[in-house]
Amino acid sequence: MRQPNPTRRQILSAAIALGGAAATTAALGGTAAADPPSRVQLADRAADRIVRSIRRPRIPRCSFSITRFGALPGGAADTTATNTAAIAAAVKAANRRGGGVVTVPAGEWATGPIHLLSRVELHLEAGSTLLFSTDPAAYLPTVFSRWQGIELMNYSPLIYAFEQHDIAVTGSGVLDGQASAANWWAWKAQGDLDFAVFEATVNAGLPVAQRDGTLYHFRPTFVEPYRCERVLIEGVTFRNSPLWHLHPTLSQDVTVRGVTIASTGPNTDGIDPESCDGVLIDGANINVGDDCIAIKSGRNTDGRRLNIPSQNIVVQNTTFANGHGGITIGSEMTGGVRDVYARDLTMTSTGLQSGHRLKTNSVRGGFIENSNVYRVDVSAIGGPLLLIDYNYGEGNTGTYPPTVTDISLSDWTVAAATQGWNIQGYATDPVGTVRLSDITVATALTKANVATNVTDLELANVVIDGVTT
Numbered sequence: 078m079r080q081p082n083p084t085r086r087q088i089l090s091a092a093i094a095l096g097g098a099a100a101t102t103a104a105l106g107g108t109a110a111a112d113p114p115s116r117v118q119l120a121d122r123a124a125d126r127i128v129r130s131i132r133r134p135r136i137p138r139c140s141f142s143i144t145r146f147g148a149l150p151g152g153a154a155d156t157t158a159t160n161t162a163a164i165a166a167a168v169k170a171a172n173r174r175g176g177g178v179v180t181v182p183a184g185e186w187a188t189g190p191i192h193l194l195s196r197v198e199l200h201l202e203a204g205s206t207l208l209f210s211t212d213p214a215a216y217l218p219t220v221f222s223r224w225q226g227i228e229l230m231n232y233s234p235l236i237y238a239f240e241q242h243d244i245a246v247t248g249s250g251v252l253d254g255q256a257s258a259a260n261w262w263a264w265k266a267q268g269d270l271d272f273a274v275f276e277a278t279v280n281a282g283l284p285v286a287q288r289d290g291t292l293y294h295f296r297p298t299f300v301e302p303y304r305c306e307r308v309l310i311e312g313v314t315f316r317n318s319p320l321w322h323l324h325p326t327l328s329q330d331v332t333v334r335g336v337t338i339a340s341t342g343p344n345t346d347g348i349d350p351e352s353c354d355g356v357l358i359d360g361a362n363i364n365v366g367d368d369c370i371a372i373k374s375g376r377n378t379d380g381r382r383l384n385i386p387s388q389n390i391v392v393q394n395t396t397f398a399n400g401h402g403g404i405t406i407g408s409e410m411t412g413g414v415r416d417v418y419a420r421d422l423t424m425t426s427t428g429l430q431s432g433h434r435l436k437t438n439s440v441r442g443g444f445i446e447n448s449n450v451y452r453v454d455v456s457a458i459g460g461p462l463l464l465i466d467y468n469y470g471e472g473n474t475g476t477y478p479p480t481v482t483d484i485s486l487s488d489w490t491v492a493a494a495t496q497g498w499n500i501q502g503y504a505t506d507p508v509g510t511v512r513l514s515d516i517t518v519a520t521a522l523t524k525a526n527v528a529t530n531v532t533d534l535e536l537a538n539v540v541i542d543g544v545t546t
Contacts, residue, residue, distance in 0.1 A: 087423055113241070116514070117487050119450045127389045131355045132330045134243035134307040136198045139177035141167045143186070152185030155211050161189035169531045176243070181205045181250060190233040195241045199248025201313055208253050209235045211260040223303070223326050223351060224295045225272070226376025226409030227279055228383070230292030234301035234324070244302060245309040252341075254299055254318040261296050261319035262342040270296035276513075280378045283505025296344075297322040302328050309528025311335055320347040322365070326384060331356045341366045347400070349373055352385040352412055357393075364398035364426075368405040368434070372414050377440055381477075386444075387412070392419040398426045402434030403452050403507035408469045410443045410479075417448040425460035432489075432504035435481060436469035451487040461496035461524075462489060463513070466501055482509025482532075491518040497541060502530035513539050 098271055114122070138196065148163035149156040158369070164179065168191070171177035176196025183204030190209075194477065195198065201207065210216075216232035221239060224231055235254055238244050244250075256262055279288065299318035302308045305328040306391035314337040315322050322338050322345065325331045338347045338361065343459065347363040350356045351373040363369040374380065374387045387410075397403040405417045424432060433450045463486055481502070502508035507530040514537040521542040528534050539546040 082375055085488050097306070116471070116485065117451050119323040120451060121420070121487070122419055123416070124333055124391045124393070124420060127355065127391050127416070127418065128357055129356050130305050130389070134196070134198070134245050134309050136178065136196050136243055136245060137176040139171070139174060140169045140180050141177050142149035142180045142182060143167050144182060146170070148186060148450060150184035152187050152206070152208050154187055154210070156185040157189055157215065160186055161215070164191050168192065168197050170214075177530050181207060181248070189234045193236065193238040193241060193244045194231070196243045198245035198247055199236070201248035201252070203249045205248070205250035206253060208352050209255055213291070214451045215418045217291070219289065221285070221303060222297075222301065224290055226351070227276065227379040227413065228285045228375060229288035229290045230286065230432060231295050233299040234298045235318070236300045238302045238305050240304045241302070242306040244307070245307060245311070246300065246313060247309065247311045248313050251314045251316065252299070254317050256317045256319045257338060258341075264294040264296055265343045268296065270297070276367070276377070298322070298324040300324065300443060301326060302331070304328060306330055306333065306401070308482040314339070316340055318345050319340065320344050321349045323348045324351065325356070326351045327353065329354050333349060333361060335360045337362045339364050342468040343367070346371050350387055350390060351375070351409070352383065353387050354389055356390045358391070358395060359393050361395045361399065363395065365400050367400065368402045369397045369400035369429070371402070371405040373407065373409040373418060374412030374414055374443065376409040376411055380409065380441070380443070383412060385412045386415060388415045390417045392422070394421050396423040396425065397429055399428030400430070402431045402464070403429055404432070404436040404449060405436070405542070406445050407436040408441060410439070411441050411447060412436055412456055413444040414448070415444070415446040420452050422450070424453065424454045424455045425455045426459050428458040428526065429458050431464040432458055433464070433486060435465045435484070437467060437479040437481065438469055438471050438475065439467075439473045439506070440475030440479050441470040442475070442479055444480040445484070446480070447483045447484045449487070451485070455491040455494065457490060457493045459500040460494075460518070462486060462491065462517070463500065463511070464496055465500040465504070465508055465511070467501055473503055478503065480509070484510070485512040485518060487514045489516040491516070493520050494518055494522065496522055496524040497526045497539070499527045499546075500529065500531050500534070502526060508534045509533065516540070518542065
């Protein structure tokens with residue numbers, strides 16, 4: 078009988094196991110063995126294996142300029158329908174030819190939603206700006222989406238792909254969602270109120286096809302590849318999304334490289350991979366109104382229905398300014414999150430409320446295992462370096478205690494922070510192993526460190542204001 082192909086996680090786990098076996102053999106061989114690798118070296122090796130395993134899209138270089146299909150420059154709102162149709166025609170033409178690059182020339186171009194198809198790249202040339210409509214009607218009919226961890230039919234994301242492969246958004250231009258308090262962001266308060274009503278229908282068993290997000294003031298995300306393979310987002314600038322900016326969902330082999338993301342609006346997370354396997358975020362600059370990067374895997378009852386984790390995720394060479402958390406996991410993490418490696422990071426603002434933020438509760442459940450954040454340079458941060466919060470959102474009101482363990486922070490150089498760590502588990506469900514090593518904070522903290530209900534907190538060479546903790 079033919080054996081099934083191994084999964085990415087099985088391959089990576091086997092590689093790690095083989096490496097450990099080799100080290101053991103050397104140690105028992107009777108000859109002098111090299112010093113064992115440090116924890117950071119082991120993390121680098123695992124991260125490098127993940128990076129090598131991520132496949133980039135393969136897209137033919139045949140060019141399809143949107144002007145060939147009738148797109149009109151100038152950015153005037155009355156050209157939105159024309160340009161939306163022109164871009165859609167260019168995407169379809171490229172797809173029919175076996176793939177190609179849809180190019181946006183210099184200038185301003187008003188548009189509605191863009192739906193990518195397999196083997197198609199949307200490329201913004203230097204000096205180009207796509208101005209997305211703020212009219213909700215432009216994003217109908219609804220599409221299959223996931224809103225704060227729950228599947229539904231909702232307004233189309235501004236750029237969307239469903240069950241496609243080999244897709245890309247590249248270039249040096251700007252994608253402007255044009256969201257503001259005068260349009261999409263004004264929906265936040267009502268959407269928050271509507272969510273409880275919506276989730277009650279989900280918990281009662283309403284099928285996904287009947288979950289209509291347009292009834293609940295649910296804002297669309299900016300870029301959402303849904304159940305896609307081999308995705309590339311590179312070089313461009315995103316600003317002012319209605320909700321989260323980049324939201325790859327249930328996708329594999331996702332690369333985000335060299336992007337800039339800027340917004341001050343509510344819930345405007347930077348990059349939120351959800352239930353994804355194999356993600357590289359490299360060289361991003363993020364300054365947003367919520368979490369900079371938030372790794373997710375579904376929420377509550379609907380998250381348990383799918384039960385698909387996010388795993389094998391590498392973040393590197395990335396700069397964080399304002400945001401609720403730099404490297405965040407949760408709170409939609411019901412399907413679990415494992416094997417996260419974030420390295421060579423820069424944090425620059427007291428507007429960043431925490432460095433590594435893990436948020437969950439006993440309604441979410443799920444697990445966070447093997448998260449590593451290391452070689453981090455912090456000029457300023459407005460909260461703790463590490464925040465593990467079991468009382469986020471609904472708090473301890475459910476019957477699904479989360480598992481959080483093997484959390485490591487190493488090689489942090491910090492000019493100023495308000496707090497080193499704030500770790501709070503449950504008495505009946507403590508946080509597992511947390512390791513902080515080779516961390517230097519140059520100045521005194523303004524808040525005492527907190528470690529409540531933690532099974533194993535390991536501190537090694539942690540120096541705060543000249544004092545080793």
